[in-house]
Amino acid sequence: MMDWDKLRIFHAVADAGSLTHAGDALHLSQSAVSRQIRALEESLNTTLFHRHARGLILTEQGELLFDATRAMTKRLEAAEARIRDSVEEVFGELRVTTTTGFGSLWLAKRLPKLYAQHPDIKIDLMLEEQVLDLPMREADVAIRMKEPSQADLIRRRLMSVKMRLYTVQPYLDQYGTPETLDDLTSHRLICQNTRSTQVNAGARLAQELLAQNVPSVLTVNSYFGVLQAVLNGLGIGILPDYVTEDHPQLIRVMPETESNEVPVYLAYPEELRHSKRIAAFRDFVTAEISDSQHRLRVAHNP
Structure with missing residues (x-):
C-alpha cells in the first residue's frame, strides 16, 4: 500500500514541476523531498519523473499517479468544504x-x-x-x-433570455438603420457560427438571418467575441438581451426580429x-x- 505522506509530496512535486518549489510549499528541504520521491519510485518499481535541467517532467507512469492524486485532492477538498458547510x-x-x-x-x-x-x-x-x-x-x-x-x-x-440584434451609433451613422430583413443585404452581420455549440434559439435566428444573402459576415465562436466586434462598430450582432444593462451604448435594431425565449x-x-x-x-x-x-x-x- 502506498504511503499517504509520500503521495502528498509526489503530488506537490508533480504540480510544481520542481523539487525546490514543492519543498518550499511543503516546508521541506529539497533533499528531503528528493528522498521521498526516490523511495516512492522504489516501492512502485518505476520511474515517475524524467529529470531535466529545466525541471521535472512526468513519465507515463507518473501521469497515471498524478491523475489519481489530483482526483484524491479534489475529493478531500470537497469533503473539507462540505464539513465546513455544516x-x-x-x-x-x-x-x-x-x-x-x-x-x-x-x-x-x-x-x-x-x-x-x-x-x-x-x-x-x-x-x-x-x-x-x-x-x-x-x-x-x-x-x-x-x-x-x-x-x-x-x-x-x-429568468428568460432572447437573442436580439444590436449595433452602435457610429455604425448606423455610416451605414444607416435597417428596417426589414431585406435591408440586411446592405449590412454586415456578426453572429456565432451556427455550427458552434449554442442554444438552439440563437442558432435558428442566425440561420434565418444568414439566409437573407447577407454579403458580409463575421462569425465568432463566442458571444464575447460578437460583443467586442459590435462595440467596435464592425456591424450588427446577434446578442443575448442581458448584455444591454452593462453596455448602454448598444442600440437595438429591427425590434420585431428576435429569437424564441430561452429559459x-x-x-x-x-x-x-x-x-x-x-x-x-x-x-x-x-x-x-x-x-x-x-x-x-x-x-x-x-
Whole structure:
C-alpha cells in the first residue's frame, strides 16, 4: 500500500514541476523531498519523473499517479468544504459551470460583490457549452440555458433570455438603420457560427438571418467575441438581451426580429441542499438578476 505522506509530496512535486518549489510549499528541504520521491519510485518499481535541467517532467507512469492524486485532492477538498458547510459560515471551493457567454458577459463581472460578502469562498468558474454532470459531481452548481433533465437535481428558473440584434451609433451613422430583413443585404452581420455549440434559439435566428444573402459576415465562436466586434462598430450582432444593462451604448435594431425565449435555470445536486456555499451563490445570483430586471424596467419606463 502506498504511503499517504509520500503521495502528498509526489503530488506537490508533480504540480510544481520542481523539487525546490514543492519543498518550499511543503516546508521541506529539497533533499528531503528528493528522498521521498526516490523511495516512492522504489516501492512502485518505476520511474515517475524524467529529470531535466529545466525541471521535472512526468513519465507515463507518473501521469497515471498524478491523475489519481489530483482526483484524491479534489475529493478531500470537497469533503473539507462540505464539513465546513455544516457550520454557519461560507467557506471553500464552489465549482460553478455555465455557458461561455453568460459566464463572461454577465456573471464574471458581478462576482466581486459575492467575494465582498463571502471573502473565504473560492469560485472555480467553468465556462463551456458542454453540460456537466452535476449528480456525478463534475460541478457543484450550474446555470443552464434550458431546464435540466437530470434526476436528483434542485432547479430554479432564474429568468428568460432572447437573442436580439444590436449595433452602435457610429455604425448606423455610416451605414444607416435597417428596417426589414431585406435591408440586411446592405449590412454586415456578426453572429456565432451556427455550427458552434449554442442554444438552439440563437442558432435558428442566425440561420434565418444568414439566409437573407447577407454579403458580409463575421462569425465568432463566442458571444464575447460578437460583443467586442459590435462595440467596435464592425456591424450588427446577434446578442443575448442581458448584455444591454452593462453596455448602454448598444442600440437595438429591427425590434420585431428576435429569437424564441430561452429559459435560464440554476441547478445543483439534491445532496447539496444544505450547503452554505450553494445557498450563498443562489441568493447572490437571484438578487443580482432581480436588481438587473428592476433597473431595466426603470430605464424603459422612467
